[in-house]
Amino acid sequence: MKYVDEYRNHKVAKKVVDEIRRIQTRPWVIMEVCGGQTHSIVKHGLDYLLPEGIELVHGPGCPVCVTSLEMIDKAHAIARHPDVIFCSFGDMLRVPGSQADLFTLKSQGADVRVVYSPLDCLKIARANPEKKIVFFAIGFETTAPANAMLVWRAKNEGLKNVSILVSHVLVPPSIAAILQSPQNRVQAFLGPGHVCAIMGYREYEPLVARYKVPIVITGFEPLDLLEGTLYTVRQLESGRADLENQYVRAVNREGNKPAQKLIWQVFDICDRKWRGVGSIPKSGYKLRYEFRDHDAERLFEVEEIDTKESQLCISGQILRGIKKPHDCPAFGKECTPQQPLGATMVSAEGACAAYYAYGRHLKREDLVQVA
Ligand code: SF4
Numbered sequence: 251m252k253y254v255d256e257y258r259n260h261k262v263a264k265k266v267v268d269e270i271r272r273i274q275t276r277p278w279v280i281m282e283v284c285g286g287q288t289h290s291i292v293k294h295g296l297d298y299l300l301p302e303g304i305e306l307v308h309g310p311g312c313p314v315c316v317t318s319l320e321m322i323d324k325a326h327a328i329a330r331h332p333d334v335i336f337c338s339f340g341d342m343l344r345v346p347g348s349q350a351d352l353f354t355l356k357s358q359g360a361d362v363r364v365v366y367s368p369l370d371c372l373k374i375a376r377a378n379p380e381k382k383i384v385f386f387a388i389g390f391e392t393t394a395p396a397n398a399m400l401v402w403r404a405k406n407e408g409l410k411n412v413s414i415l416v417s418h419v420l421v422p423p424s425i426a427a428i429l430q431s432p433q434n435r436v437q438a439f440l441g442p443g444h445v446c447a448i449m450g451y452r453e454y455e456p457l458v459a460r461y462k463v464p465i466v467i468t469g470f471e472p473l474d475l476l477e478g479t480l481y482t483v484r485q486l487e488s489g490r491a492d493l494e495n496q497y498v499r500a501v502n503r504e505g506n507k508p509a510q511k512l513i514w515q516v517f518d519i520c521d522r523k524w525r526g527v528g529s530i531p532k533s534g535y536k537l538r539y540e541f542r543d544h545d546a547e548r549l550f551e552v553e554e555i556d557t558k559e560s561q562l563c564i565s566g567q568i569l570r571g572i573k574k575p576h577d578c579p580a581f582g583k584e585c586t587p588q589q590p591l592g593a594t595m596v597s598a599e600g601a602c603a604a605y606y607a608y609g610r611h612l613k614r615e616d617l618v619q620v621a
Pocket of ligand 1: 595
């Protein structure tokens with residue numbers, strides 16, 4: 251299949267790894283930002299292929315994982331309303347809040363529905379004029395245009411019973427927060443290809459200039475990730491800090507201008523709380539004033555909620571590249587995909603879930619038997 255098989259060629263992969271081994275003179279810590287990249291790295295065992303000393307740590311780029319517990323509890327409070335149809339992408343249904351998850355609420359009678367596009371909510375709203383339709387708008391810049399389109403169309407069609415609970419997060423401020431942390435050990439980044447397909451990569455240029463850190467915008471197939479790693483190691487070994495684009499087949503500097511125009515029509519920048527990380531200035535989107543009648547947080551008055559995180563979960567440290575899933579004492583024991591304690595075990599893009607799915611909770615000898 252075009253754009254898949256050609257990026258999974260093991261002979262080319264071996265050449266790229268050999269080249270990394272040839273130029274590497276010392277250990278380096280590189281963070282892949284995006285959860286899709288983490289999943290691909292663990293699925294294909296790319297971290298095991300790389301030479302010793304090239305350590306890949308897993309970043310905050312799984313939107314399900316970083317949606318704050320407060321926001322999840324707000325979603326649950328809204329979904330409990332008897333006149334609400336609460337719509338969400340499927341992967342949010344199992345994310346644990348302080349008391350339950352959306353699946354549990356659904357089993358208790360709440361009208362919680364999985365949709366495959368935010369625009370499905372328009373059909374539900376037209377068919378149920380007596381109900382309030384709320385969409386859980388989470389995600390990075392990648393999902394923002396479709397969520398913006400939902401609100402824009404609802405306003406323009408006069409559908410007053412449609413609102414969204416906004417929990418959008420933005421990648422560049424999260425990279426800045428990681429680099430500013432006194433505990434930071436990340437020396438270079440594989441940048442998020444999907445996000446840059448929408449936003450372009452120009453907004454990463456100030457990060458490279460300010461923090462003198464290599465950033466390579468990278469795709470999601472095994473050869474993309476190995477090539478992105480090669481580019482970063484080349485920069486690190488030569489003392490350079492540049493912005494490079496490995497993912498040229500999908501990303502350019504300017505990005506998708508019509509999608510960006512829609513985002514700015516509907517959303518403003520705001521501070522945002524990230525699960526396990528805390529508040530990061532200017533790291534989220536909120537609805538603009540003109541769209542306040544479609545703002546679920548305002549309409550349902552769920553602004554202040556007390557939350558309770560698991561004491562065992564170290565996902566905040568994992569999302570900042572300080573620790574890895576098997577450093578968590580609960581990994582594969584108290585915490586599994588069937589009974590997740592933290593969000594990074596729920597989403598397929600979460601580092602803990604990816605490690606579990608591909609047997610990283612097993613001993614190497616057991617892993618061979620499973621394979
Ligand atoms: S294994 Fe579970 S408890 Fe541990 S960090 Fe991951 S999500 Fe949290």
